[in-house]
Amino acid sequence: MSAAAALATTPAPATAAAPLVRIRGLEKSYGAFKVLRGIDLDVGRGEVLALIGPSGSGKSTMLRCINRLEVFQAGRVEVDGVVIGYRDAVGPEGPELRELPEREIERQRADIGMVFQNFNLFPHMTVLQNIVEAPVSVRRMARSAAVEHARELLARVGLSEKEKSYPRELSGGQQQRVAIARALAMKPKLMLFDEPTSALDPELVGEVLEAMRDLAEEGMTMLVVTHEWGFARELANRVAFFDQGRIVEIGSPDQVFSNPVNERTRGFLSKVL
Amino acid sequence: MSATAAAPSTVTGPLRPRRHPGRVVVGAVAILFFADLLYRIAMNEGFQWDVVGQYFTAPIIMKGLVSTIWLTIATVVLGFFFGTLLAVARLSQNVVLQSLSWGYVWFFRSVPLLVLILFTFNIGYLVPVIEIGLPFMEPWISMPTNSVITPLGAGLLALTLHEAAYAAEIVRGGILGVDQGQFEAASALGMSRRRTMLRIVIPQAMRSIIPSAGNQLIGMLKGTSMVSVIAVGDLLYSAQTVYNRTFQVVPLLMVATLWYVIVTTVMAWGQYYVERYFARGATRQMPLTPLQWLRGRVGALSRPSAAEPAGTEARP
Numbered sequence: 001m002s003a004a005a006a007l008a009t010t011p012a013p014a015t016a017a018a019p020l021v022r023i024r025g026l027e028k029s030y031g032a033f034k035v036l037r038g039i040d041l042d043v044g045r046g047e048v049l050a051l052i053g054p055s056g057s058g059k060s061t062m063l064r065c066i067n068r069l070e071v072f073q074a075g076r077v078e079v080d081g082v083v084i085g086y087r088d089a090v091g092p093e094g095p096e097l098r099e100l101p102e103r104e105i106e107r108q109r110a111d112i113g114m115v116f117q118n119f120n121l122f123p124h125m126t127v128l129q130n131i132v133e134a135p136v137s138v139r140r141m142a143r144s145a146a147v148e149h150a151r152e153l154l155a156r157v158g159l160s161e162k163e164k165s166y167p168r169e170l171s172g173g174q175q176q177r178v179a180i181a182r183a184l185a186m187k188p189k190l191m192l193f194d195e196p197t198s199a200l201d202p203e204l205v206g207e208v209l210e211a212m213r214d215l216a217e218e219g220m221t222m223l224v225v226t227h228e229w230g231f232a233r234e235l236a237n238r239v240a241f242f243d244q245g246r247i248v249e250i251g252s253p254d255q256v257f258s259n260p261v262n263e264r265t266r267g268f269l270s271k272v273l
Numbered sequence: 274m275s276a277t278a279a280a281p282s283t284v285t286g287p288l289r290p291r292r293h294p295g296r297v298v299v300g301a302v303a304i305l306f307f308a309d310l311l312y313r314i315a316m317n318e319g320f321q322w323d324v325v326g327q328y329f330t331a332p333i334i335m336k337g338l339v340s341t342i343w344l345t346i347a348t349v350v351l352g353f354f355f356g357t358l359l360a361v362a363r364l365s366q367n368v369v370l371q372s373l374s375w376g377y378v379w380f381f382r383s384v385p386l387l388v389l390i391l392f393t394f395n396i397g398y399l400v401p402v403i404e405i406g407l408p409f410m411e412p413w414i415s416m417p418t419n420s421v422i423t424p425l426g427a428g429l430l431a432l433t434l435h436e437a438a439y440a441a442e443i444v445r446g447g448i449l450g451v452d453q454g455q456f457e458a459a460s461a462l463g464m465s466r467r468r469t470m471l472r473i474v475i476p477q478a479m480r481s482i483i484p485s486a487g488n489q490l491i492g493m494l495k496g497t498s499m500v501s502v503i504a505v506g507d508l509l510y511s512a513q514t515v516y517n518r519t520f521q522v523v524p525l526l527m528v529a530t531l532w533y534v535i536v537t538t539v540m541a542w543g544q545y546y547v548e549r550y551f552a553r554g555a556t557r558q559m560p561l562t563p564l565q566w567l568r569g570r571v572g573a574l575s576r577p578s579a580a581e582p583a584g585t586e587a588r589p
Contacts, residue, residue: 138468
């Protein structure tokens with residue numbers, strides 16, 4: 001592990017030899033504004049990591065760098081031992097990362113599920129069509145097999161009877177559960193959740209957290225940007241606290257919530273808890 | 274208010290809507306003027322309604338009508354095909370394609386359609402031979418322009434060049450109107466840019482494209498009448514052919530007018546159904562079909578209040 005990685009106060013739990021997600025020296029800026037100022041992070045297989053921190057601290061941006069929805073200026077992101085968006089090469093000035101062709105990046109993205117704050121279901125397609133679309137068009141799965149799998153997933157999130165509905169006809173909580181099923185239809189190695197419950201009415205948050213809990217118990221590796229402290233406390237193996245583009249504290253929920261070492265973490269938690 | 278005033282009434286009798294006597298009076302006066310206008314048109318000898326009736330379905334007029342419809346549909350289909358390519362080029366990440374697309378739209382929106390038609394008609398003078406091949410290379414195919422560009426071909430070319438520029442802007446607007454989150458969700462699922470456009474973005478963009486495309490179609494129906502200047506046998510040209518012989522100018526213009534109105538009506542009717550198709554999933558309530566709309570209107574007239582009858586909240 002590099003010297004920079006040692007900044008992360010707690011090492012990833014030893015669930016498997018190699019971490020599933022490995023981020024080193026990640027930097028990203030929008031013009032002059034630095035959103036990420038050097039992120040180092042390891043996420044183990046089957047681990048649930050909650051990302052918390054004030055808005056604008058870079059947690060969502062980091063999440064979006066993992067599946068290359070955002071292009072970054074420096075650093076390296078690996079998922080399952082493979083660099084995302086680039087390949088290692090040797091240039092005139094030594095080792096460098098060369099950007100992959102679009103097709104390769106699309107293939108990498110297909111293995112990483114993502115759930116958005118605003119669901120982003122396809123409004124012109126029924127629930128079933130939403131789920132079947134990518135397995136058929138990206139994975140070249142037979143339609144009948146994709147439909148069968150989609151129905152299993154809908155049953156898992158408790159929405160079997162809604163397969164013919166359009167997203168508009170569903171509540172926010174139901175839409176988000178469909179979005180989870182849609183992401184799972186690609187059989188991802190990893191799931192990214194970007195504030196999955198922030199757009200929901202309070203009484204609908206529970207059903208979405210329930211679906212995420214099931215997923216965590218099945219051993220899915222999950223990175224979750226969240227303001228649901230209860231969820232983070234109960235389900236996360238570790239919590240990472242972001243501030244001004246850095247991870248300033250990372251550790252077990254107990255440690256971060258009850259006994260924060262960092263000044264900023266303490267200040268933030270005292271305001272929100 | 275003091276709470277000790279009269280005991281609060283609990284009466285919940287029928288709610289009686291306000292009457293609108295003013296509306297009735299204004300409506301009646303308007304009907305009177307309109308009836309007078311219709312009467313004068315019907316009774317005006319200058320229109321020679323018997324001649325209108327005589328030529329209304331004459332073979333030459335029918336042939337012109339078919340040409341006009343054919344030309345309109347071909348132009349709009351080709352225009353939107355190339356317009357979509359222009360819009361995608363404009364929104365691509367390639368600066369050269371962006372600029373060329375912008376330049377095309379800038380130029381062809383600036384040139385009056387009539388001028389464009391006259392230019393394409395004379396294209397044989399500018400480009401005597403049409404060659405197909407790669408830039409700066411020996412052409413694969415070459416043929417004299419005047420054998421390819423007939424008046425009809427010139428008309429179709431001019432109308433398509435013109436239409437593509439407008440269609441490009443309409444399609445671009447439709448694509449920009451689709452939520453950014455849709456692109457992200459499709460990307461996150463590993464869908465390619467092309468696939469995302471075809472399956473996710475364009476179907477949603479259609480909802481805002483269709484009404485404008487309907488307008489273009491109807492506008493183009495009348496725009497095609499300009500090709501009569503280069504002797505393409507469209508509806509107007511056919512009517513002109515007849516009145517140049519018989520000197521019954523007004524009734525034949527009326528024949529053409531009536532056909533334009535009829536075809537426009539049919540097209541507008543069809544547009545409702547296309548809009549309904551692309552509205553699926555977008556609104557809880559489907560836009561009304563023309564028949565439902567008409568029924569709602571007639572129903573509203575016969576009611577004392579101006580309140581909308583239930584089920585017609587959505588404007589068609």
